[in-house]
Amino acid sequence: MKIHEYQAKTLLRDYGIPVPRGEVAATSQEARRISAKLAGQVVVKAQIHAGGRGKGGGIKTALTPDETYAAARSILGMQLVTHQTSPEGKKVRKVLVEEASAVRKELYLSLVVDRSRGKECVVFMASEAGGMDIEQVAAADPEKIVRCAVHPAVGFSPFQARKLSVSLALDAGQGRQFTEIARNLYRLFLEKDCSLLEINPLAITAQGQLLALDTKLNFDDDGLYRHPEIRELRDADEEEPLEVAARNASVNYIKLDGNVGCMVNGAGLAMTTMDLIKMAGGEPANFLDVGGSASPEQIEKAFRILTSDPGVKCILINIFGGVLRCDRVSAGLIQAAANIEMKLPMVVRLQGTNVEEGRRMLQESGLRFTVADGLYEAAQKAVSLIG
Amino acid sequence: MAILLDQKSRIVIQGITGSEGSFHTRESVKLGTKVVAGVTPGKGGTDLDGIPVYHRVIDAVERQGANVSGIYTPAAFAPDAIFEAVEAGIGLIVCLTEGLPVAEMIKVKQALKGSGSRLIGPNCPGITTPGMGKVGFMPNFIHREGHVGVVSRSGTLTYEMIWQLTGLGIGQSTSIGIGGDPIVGSGFIDILELFENDPQTEAIVMIGEIGGTAEEEAAEFIRGQVTKPVVSFIAGRTAPPGRRMGHAGAIISGGKGTAEEKFKALERAGVVVEKNPAEIGRRVQEILKVKKDAIS
Numbered sequence: 001m002k003i004h005e006y007q008a009k010t011l012l013r014d015y016g017i018p019v020p021r022g023e024v025a026a027t028s029q030e031a032r033r034i035s036a037k038l039a040g041q042v043v044v045k046a047q048i049h050a051g052g053r054g055k056g057g058g059i060k061t062a063l064t065p066d067e068t069y070a071a072a073r074s075i076l077g078m079q080l081v082t083h084q085t086s087p088e089g090k091k092v093r094k095v096l097v098e099e100a101s102a103v104r105k106e107l108y109l110s111l112v113v114d115r116s117r118g119k120e121c122v123v124f125m126a127s128e129a130g131g132m133d134i135e136q137v138a139a140a141d142p143e144k145i146v147r148c149a150v151h152p153a154v155g156f157s158p159f160q161a162r163k164l165s166v167s168l169a170l171d172a173g174q175g176r177q178f179t180e181i182a183r184n185l186y187r188l189f190l191e192k193d194c195s196l197l198e199i200n201p202l203a204i205t206a207q208g209q210l211l212a213l214d215t216k217l218n219f220d221d222d223g224l225y226r227h228p229e230i231r232e233l234r235d236a237d238e239e240e241p242l243e244v245a246a247r248n249a250s251v252n253y254i255k256l257d258g259n260v261g262c263m264v265n266g267a268g269l270a271m272t273t274m275d276l277i278k279m280a281g282g283e284p285a286n287f288l289d290v291g292g293s294a295s296p297e298q299i300e301k302a303f304r305i306l307t308s309d310p311g312v313k314c315i316l317i318n319i320f321g322g323v324l325r326c327d328r329v330s331a332g333l334i335q336a337a338a339n340i341e342m343k344l345p346m347v348v349r350l351q352g353t354n355v356e357e358g359r360r361m362l363q364e365s366g367l368r369f370t371v372a373d374g375l376y377e378a379a380q381k382a383v384s385l386i387g
Numbered sequence: 388m389a390i391l392l393d394q395k396s397r398i399v400i401q402g403i404t405g406s407e408g409s410f411h412t413r414e415s416v417k418l419g420t421k422v423v424a425g426v427t428p429g430k431g432g433t434d435l436d437g438i439p440v441y442h443r444v445i446d447a448v449e450r451q452g453a454n455v456s457g458i459y460t461p462a463a464f465a466p467d468a469i470f471e472a473v474e475a476g477i478g479l480i481v482c483l484t485e486g487l488p489v490a491e492m493i494k495v496k497q498a499l500k501g502s503g504s505r506l507i508g509p510n511c512p513g514i515t516t517p518g519m520g521k522v523g524f525m526p527n528f529i530h531r532e533g534h535v536g537v538v539s540r541s542g543t544l545t546y547e548m549i550w551q552l553t554g555l556g557i558g559q560s561t562s563i564g565i566g567g568d569p570i571v572g573s574g575f576i577d578i579l580e581l582f583e584n585d586p587q588t589e590a591i592v593m594i595g596e597i598g599g600t601a602e603e604e605a606a607e608f609i610r611g612q613v614t615k616p617v618v619s620f621i622a623g624r625t626a627p628p629g630r631r632m633g634h635a636g637a638i639i640s641g642g643k644g645t646a647e648e649k650f651k652a653l654e655r656a657g658v659v660v661e662k663n664p665a666e667i668g669r670r671v672q673e674i675l676k677v678k679k680d681a682i683s
């Protein structure tokens with residue numbers, strides 16, 4: 001799960017990590033008020049879940065409350081397009097107004113999980129080349145990035161902080177400040193089940209102090225059950241409406257840009273079905289995993305989500321019945337067809353537990369659909385039906 | 388012979404009285420699996436179809452000689468269930484539960500180091516050795532005894548592959564789902580090593596997916612240490628970057644973990660790479676035929 005910069009900065013502040021003073025505003029009037037309170041130069045930053053906001057015109061500086069008002073007015077409500085958004089961009093609903101800082105140098109600091117075999121732990125990544133896209137740094141100058149793996153049983157040690165401080169060419173005072181910051185970041189990462197914590201840039205101010213100027217914080221979805229306070233930070237406006245509906249129905253759905261909508265049980269088989277649609281010359285419209293124990297009601301909900309994507313021109317149902325029996329899938333489809341006006345051509349492939357019963361139910365239902373037996377055959381038939 | 392599950396396996400099911408636990412225990416018994424005990428804290432002294440239920444794993448070990456555990460406990464309690472099984476000296480722990488936080492799995496990996504326990508999963512369909520039984524979700528009807536080892540990161544896609552083999556008359560030595568999480572107990576390499584050393588296994592099917600570098604590491608291992616033929620497919624060529632495709636571990640991040648990279652790494656290692664998953668069974672058939680012809 002992703003959160004906004006302003007939410008991430010509140011968390012950092014709670015953990016004693018220095019961030020600029022500032023507040024979030026949903027209107028230009030609020031932005032003006034915050035600016036007046038802060039006094040002096042401020043930065044107005046669009047709050048969307050994507051990077052590259054500055055280049056797209058989503059970050060502006062202002063010297064006075066009136067300038068802040070004007071900046072917020074131009075940013076709020078805009079469709080902000082960055083290299084990480086879709087071509088239509090994302091609508092800006094909030095801005096962060098914070099005091100501007102004079103920066104001497106920009107550093108990079110992040111925490112991630114190393115999932116490679118035998119090394120499973122949290123890793124610090126640091127670089128003197130801050131302020132730019134770290135993936136570009138990794139590609140162009142990999143030696144500029146320093147890694148520091150934290151032993152899970154030992155925890156983050158002072159020597160590791162010293163090691164990183166030296167790599168970042170910090171002076172003694174900054175080194176002490178860095179040790180404190182790094183220790184707190186590690187604590188935050190573990191306590192809140194983060195999956196990515198990035199501070200870029202971590203600035204050295206004109207006064208020689210460390211300050212987290214921008215930050216990105218993602219959470220492990222599997223850890224959310226024990227953090228109601230983090231779940232509350234979710235912003236449904238940042239997500240595809242269909243994906244929000246899917247989550248509420250406990251269906252795993254990701255919208256894509258193609259025209260063959262698919263409904264599959266199991267994530268691996270769902271990805272494979274997408275791959276086969278592409279291989280057969282089509283484009284998948286979505287990833288959809290109904291799960292292992294879907295009820296007919298859930299199948300119906302999944303079907304509704306799938307068919308409410310206007311891009312979908314044909315539907316492919318691919319079920320390998322194990323725990324999820326084919327007759328239950330058929331019951332769900334029949335129920336859905338009774339409640340939704342279905343005009344799209346549909347290909348159904350059922351295999352596995354209770355397959356005969358499932359096929360019989362579909363045939364007797366009067367539903368119009370094409371039957372497929374093979375895995376690839378199903379994808380080919382679906383693509384051919386688009387015409 | 389097969390691997391991991393054999394005649395000596397005596398299984399305890401942790402979370403046996405839950406709906407998933409009881410359903411799959413009964414299914415596994417139908418397949419001839421030797422389930423000797425169940426564990427549900429607070430329900431010790433009861434039974435499931437005559438299978439004794441205990442409060443603690445250690446009771447199942449001491450009284451019923453349990454040496455394999457299947458865990459169906461909900462995600463919030465599953466790490467504790469794993470630690471308990473490790474401490475009780477269970478040799479093979481299969482965690483079926485989905486949704487364990489990564490931070491917990493980092494601790495689990497520490498607990499496993501230096502212990503005598505091997506963990507499969509979490510978030511996996513489990514293990515089946517045809518003729519011996521199963522721990523986990525795999526449907527009973529898909530298997531057939533034979534000589535092909537199957538190892539995969541997914542669930543239904545694995546059943547699909549096994550079913551394809553069975554449909555062509557090709558049996559399996561053991562089929563294993565290692566799980567779709569970013570951090571799992573046993574990786575491809577651990578299982579490949581077991582199949583390589585198993586006299587019953589003649590060929591291996593390895594099904595990977597996007598995310599992480601497990602397939603690349605496996606390719607390196609196969610090049611150096613696997614002499615048996617390996618046929619492989621990677622799911623997720625069309626998956627968009629930065630999105631978690633159902634499985635927590637199936638995510639392309641920072642341009643890393645794509646299907647193309649994995650296909651290439653496996654090809655370089657001499658693996659038979661098949662990009663159409665509907666053709667995996669036939670690739671295996673061809674390989675076994677060549678092997679047979681070479682012997683005769």
